[in-house]
Amino acid sequence: MTTASKRDGDVEFVDDVADAVARAQQHLRDRQAPAGWWKGELRTNVTMDAEDLLLRQFLGIVQDDELDQAARWIRSQQRADGTWANFEGGPGNLSTTVEAYAALRLAGDEPDEPHMRAAREFVLAGGGLEASRVFTRIWLALFGEWSWDDLPSMPPELVLLPSWAPLNKYDWACWARQTVVPITVVATMRPVRPLPFRLTELRAGTGEQRRGGLIAQGFHMVDKALKLYDRSPIQPGREFALRQAAEWIIARQEDDGGWGGIQPPWVYSILALHLLGYSLEHPVLAAAVNGLDMFLVHETTPDGMVRRLEACQSPVWDTCLTVIALLDSGMAADDPAVVSAVDWLLGEEIRVSGDWAVRRPGLEPAGWAFEFANDGYPDTDDTAEVVLALHRVEHALPHVKPAMDRGIAWVVGMQSRDGGWGAFDADNTRRLVEKVPFSDFGAVIDPPSADVTAHVVEMLGHRGLADGRPTRRGVRWLLDAQEPDGAWFGRWGANYVYGTGAAVPALVAAGVAPDDPAITRAIAWLAEHQNADGGWGEDLRSYTDDAWRGRGDSTASQTAWALLALLAADPDHPAVERGVAWLVAQQRADGGWDEDLYTGTGFPGDFYINYEMYRLAFPLSALGRWLDYQDAGPG
Structure with a gap:
């Protein structure tokens, strides 16, 4: 490892960082909701x-x-x-x-x-x-x-396929299956309600573009056969399939009126039920349409009032990350802001079964979801981070232990056969669904990823479970998933900086030595990709163009991710102090940071997210851990 020393005796620099931490803490205090949670706006695209x-x-x-x-x-x-x-x-x-x-x-x-x-x-x-x-x-x-x-033909009979059959609804990721099932209804009903204008001026006259390859050709032949069936006067089972689809959709409606807490299944479920004869006054649809209004953001601009829709909301994720940041920066575990947030998180624990139980039928329900209302789909990523937050306060708030134990047991039970963790389902890896003609809307399966697996491994390591078989298998999965250049791919954040920023602290927490070749290669990759200004950034085009791997304008969240990895493995590395200085210099007077660039990922290559809270929580964690290291000293 490098031996470059800290700025021993540079009291002024340490004081500057401490002042930045204090301002960031106060900014977060001011943003906390009375009920205890934090939620930043989640921006996507128009x-x-x-x-x-x-x-x-x-x-x-x-x-x-x-x-x-x-x-x-x-x-x-x-x-x-x-x-x-x-x-x-x-x-x-x-x-x-x-x-x-x-x-x-x-x-x-x-x-x-x-x-x-x-x-x-x-x-x-x-x-x-x-x-x-x-x-x-x-x-x-x-x-x-x-x-x-x-x-492409989208038959509703898909909903009737058993869970062991290829292309059954549980082969799709949770976000995709909740969208695909109502779409099959809409595509079967084939409604047309003309607009007061035409869009013929957007036609190029080039003909529809089709995928190539033998599998794609096979699906094209199947599609032609399904179209013949769609026109047949005899369609045994179709009405039954439509009824089953409606029942499946309604059974998954959440308390806020939505589906999965995200826009795509929400709007298509509304369309499907409406076309099946449910009136807008029916309680199901009334709740659904009214619930969408809770996702609207109104803002006054110089040009007048604007209205935009959040694709999703992230209060559980934002709250647990913020709690970790506040604790990283020295806030006491019994501080009222922390206690209020912890109590709210405990109230959000999910104790009912969901679609995940199709693959894990004997597992006791537990865990946390991303949103205010999404009891059907807790995820391992949120659960791991919530447990990490609760772990930090257990000494002051011992009543958190039962929820932590349930969360850990559920996450361990969701480990996939290969040793990694996906976000919402175990072993959701059947890639055949990616070849279906209508599956062109981004990621449609939920295989294990480096960032999610890392968060789980880090949680297990901090809970004293590093020697357990689930952790050891997770560590092996991470080591096998490391890229040749030393980085890790980031499924849910941009991109290799996110994946590497998650994997290194996880491996160290699980007992991998900081001088292990996997760690040293990762640290070298981060140092190589530090920008001249001292920060880190990675353009989202890195998902489709290797020229952007680890490269882009510096951002607060990505700089913090890199620092969290460096601080876990090599806190004396000269890149650390430069990164800390960049964060301090970029902080606003109110304690926050600006970040127009998107650093969150919905579907790699297709759908991206700007998390408002990322620019606040992660920098505070990084600065807080750096200050803690100054107090503790090497070793």
């Missing part, structure tokens, strides 16, 4: 807003003020080249631009206006509507702008 308007148009409930405010937001996000991107600073995205364009047409923007003309030129240059994703074309088909005949 397809959320476009689809919300199109949904309300289809249901006949869109209001003029909603339309004006959402359109104002969508216009504000258009780039100078006329496109809309899926993340800040990213390239224009054709499907996102198509949906934004359609929403603005709905709001009254005319095709010959400059901003619309620029968007149209980009779409046509990229292949037109014909080149858009299947989900975009489903929205177009709802309004007669695309033929249902030209979409």
Whole structure:
């Protein structure tokens, strides 16, 4: 390991860091909700807003003020080249631009206006509507702008397949299955409710683009057969399948009216039940539509009020990370802010079974979900981080132990056969579903990932379970998953900086020596990718272009992730002090940090997230751990 010393005697620098920590702590205190939780805004892209308007148009409930405010937001996000991107600073995205364009047409923007003309030129240059994703074309088909005949067949009989059969609904990841089941209903009903305008100006006349390969060709043949069945006057089992789909959907509605706490299954479930005859006054649909309003963010801008929709909300995740940050930075475990947050987290523990039990039927329900209301889908990532937070306060709040023990047992029971952990399901690895023609909307399975596995291993290590077989298997999985250059892939955060920032502290907590070759290669990778300004950043294009691996403008959250790894394995590394100095220099006067760039990942290569709390919690953790090391000294 490196032997470069800290700034021994540099009291002024240490004091600057301590002041930054104090300001960040106060900023978080000021943001805490009276009930004890923290929640930052979760930003994605304008397809959320476009689809919300199109949904309300289809249901006949869109209001003029909603339309004006959402359109104002969508216009504000258009780039100078006329496109809309899926993340800040990213390239224009054709499907996102198509949906934004359609929403603005709905709001009254005319095709010959400059901003619309620029968007149209980009779409046509990229292949037109014909080149858009299947989900975009489903929205177009709802309004007669695309033929249902030209979409892949999506039979509702899928819901009847047993869990052992290929392509059954549990082969999809939880977020995908909750979307696919209602989509099969919508695609079977094939509704058309024309818009007051046409979108023919977005057609390039190039024909639909198809995937290649033998498996894709096989699915194409199956699709042709299913289309013949769709037109057959005799369809045994179809009505039964539709009823079963409706029952499956309704059984998974959450207390907030939604499904899975995320936008895609929510809107498609509303459409499916509506088309099956459920009125908007029916309690199920009334709760669903009203629940969407809780995901709306209203903001006053110089151009007027804007309205945007969060794709999801993350209070459990935000709260446990914030508690860890506050404790890392020296706040007492019995501080009222911590106690209030812990009590709220304990109240969010899930004690009912969900879809995860299909693969683990004998496992006792426990764990935590990401959202306010998502009892059907706790996840191992949130549960591991909540347990890590509770572990830190157990000495002062011993009543947290039963919930911790249940959470640990549930997470251990969710370990996949290969030793790693996925987020929501165990052994959700059947890649055949990725080849289905309508599976072009991002990640559709939930295999073990380095970041989730790392968080679980770190939790088990800190709980004194490093020598247990589940931990040892998790460590082996992580070591096997390390990239040749020393980094780890980040499934749920951007990207190799996130994966490496999670894996190194986990391995150290599980007993891997800091001078182990796997650790030293990871530290060398982080040092090599530190920016000249002292921070770290990684552009989301690293998911699709290796030239961006570990490279991008410095951000507060990514700098903190790198520091957390370095502090765990080599706190005297010269890169550490430069990173700490960058965080201190970038802090706002109110104790927070700015971060316009997206550092969260929904679906690698397709869907990205800007977590407002990442720029607050992770830097505080990093600065707090650095200060703690100054107090403790080497060794």
